[in-house]
Amino acid sequence: MCAIEAGKRGRKVLVLEKANKPGKKILMSGGGRCNFTNYHINPNDYISHNPHFCKSALSRYTQWDFINLVKKHGIPFHEKTLGQLFCDHKSQDILTMLLSECQQANVEIRLNTQIEKIEKVSDHHFKINSDRGDFHCQSLVVATGGLSIPTMGASPFGYKIAEQFGIKIWPTRAGLVPFTLHVAEKERFAELSGIGFDSLVSNDQISFRENILFTHRGLSGPAILQISSYWQPGEAILINMLPEINAVEMLKSAKKSQPQKQIKTILAEYLPKRVVELFLNTDLAEIKMAALSHQQLEDIAKLFANWPLKPNGTEGYRTAEVTLGGVDCDAISSKTLMAENVPGLYFIGEVLDVTGWLGGFNFQWAWSSGWAAGQVV
Ligand SMILES: Cc1cc2nc3c(=O)[nH]c(=O)nc-3n(C[C@H](O)[C@H](O)[C@H](O)COP(=O)(O)OP(=O)(O)OC[C@H]3O[C@@H](n4cnc5c(N)ncnc54)[C@H](O)[C@@H]3O)c2cc1C
Numbered sequence: 001m002c003a004i005e006a007g008k009r010g011r012k013v014l015v016l017e018k019a020n021k022p023g024k025k026i027l028m029s030g031g032g033r034c035n036f037t038n039y040h041i042n043p044n045d046y047i048s049h050n051p052h053f054c055k056s057a058l059s060r061y062t063q064w065d066f067i068n069l070v071k072k073h074g075i076p077f078h079e080k081t082l083g084q085l086f087c088d089h090k091s092q093d094i095l096t097m098l099l100s101e102c103q104q105a106n107v108e109i110r111l112n113t114q115i116e117k118i119e120k121v122s123d124h125h126f127k128i129n130s131d132r133g134d135f136h137c138q139s140l141v142v143a144t145g146g147l148s149i150p151t152m153g154a155s156p157f158g159y160k161i162a163e164q165f166g167i168k169i170w171p172t173r174a175g176l177v178p179f180t181l182h183v184a185e186k187e188r189f190a191e192l193s194g195i196g197f198d199s200l201v202s203n204d205q206i207s208f209r210e211n212i213l214f215t216h217r218g219l220s221g222p223a224i225l226q227i228s229s230y231w232q233p234g235e236a237i238l239i240n241m242l243p244e245i246n247a248v249e250m251l252k253s254a255k256k257s258q259p260q261k262q263i264k265t266i267l268a269e270y271l272p273k274r275v276v277e278l279f280l281n282t283d284l285a286e287i288k289m290a291a292l293s294h295q296q297l298e299d300i301a302k303l304f305a306n307w308p309l310k311p312n313g314t315e316g317y318r319t320a321e322v323t324l325g326g327v328d329c330d331a332i333s334s335k336t337l338m339a340e341n342v343p344g345l346y347f348i349g350e351v352l353d354v355t356g357w358l359g360g361f362n363f364q365w366a367w368s369s370g371w372a373a374g375q376v377v
Contacts (some may be wrong), residue, residue: 195274240307263291284296
């Protein structure tokens with residue numbers, strides 16, 4: 001996006017990419033359909049030590065600008081849920097669009113080029129050593145992304161460049177990532193693998209109402225991925241598996257209206273049967289509503305509506321969608337994305353300490369920050 005905008009202004013642009021193909025993350029994103037933006041982009045849906053930083057770029061190049069570009073290229077798309085926009089066909093449509101815009105703007109892309117060293121010769125003059133020779137430039141834009149999916153070539157190189165120029169790096173960790181469970185819980189929930197349902201997942205800071213999904217390693221699903229970005233090791237999260245109802249009231253009224261029914265039958269109207277049976281122990285599951293005391297009903301409601309879970313950890317960068325932390329935004333101009341103390345050096349996209357929620361927010365940050373830098377490089 002930065003290359004396109006700079007190229008349109010008549011700048012001579014060279015993109016150096018170490019991979020053998022451009023835009024690999026675009027291709028693998030959104031389950032192959034690229035969730036390229038969201039109707040409801042809001043700076044509050046980004047995590048950063050400087051929560052104001054993302055506002056400028058997001059407000060100058062918005063989701064509507066990107067949607068217009070997608071429309072201009074005739075790419076069919078749809079809203080899946082919660083404003084999330086996906087390609088009807090495949091992610092390749094977005095990549096093809098960007099490459100065609102690059103071509104029109106005379107942007108040159110060199111693949112299979114690993115950058116090894118950056119040297120500042122003077123202000124607005126950098127020398128780049130790569131395994132394909134040296135390059136000189138007036139503006140150097142670092143768009144190396146985060147650490148997620150190391151098998152796709154993710155590397156800490158962008159952070160190293162920042163450090164080389166005295167720019168602070170906030171500690172990095174995996175975000176939008178599934179949780180792993182402690183051995184006992186992993187074994188207990190193994191039989192639920194593949195089951196997903198609507199839940200409200202919370203911690204001290206925030207709540208997310210979306211699906212959770214039991215996996216053979218632990219817990220995933222959008223609500224879990226979202227809260228993982230707000231989770232610190234050792235903390236517990238609270239899961240309400242019955243977010244639509246007041247569980248105690250529902251059970252009390254079921255006791256009156258359906259006293260002969262077993263508790264597991266009542267709960268199976270709201271949750272998958274296997275989940276109900278696993279959370280209630282066998283003796284309890286078979287008891288008729290009439291035989292349960294109010295205290296028991298309250299305890300049962302709590303089991304499902306107030307499930308405290310202490311994850312063992314996360315699946316880490318291997319499966320994380322994003323990297324939290326990164327280049328300190330206080331050292332960067334929010335308007336131009338240039339390092340305040342290094343004229344000509346820019347940082348855009350995920351390498352910065354700006355991490356979006358699940359749902360197209362991270363690509364929108366990549367487009368917006370790239371666009372903003374592209375106006376000035
Ligand atoms: C599985 C998965 C699915 C995702 N799905 C979505 C989604 O649907 N919607 C959404 O908004 N976000 C999604 N994301 C997040 C999104 O892909 C990233 O936030 C976004 O790609 C960041 O863009 P970027 O340009 O900053 O970095 P990247 O897209 O990571 O690009 C960085 C590029 O720099 C190259 N590079 C790195 N080091 C060097 C070096 N030393 N020399 C040369 N080149 C180098 C890399 O090869 C790479 O091509 C997903 C992420 C993953 C992992």
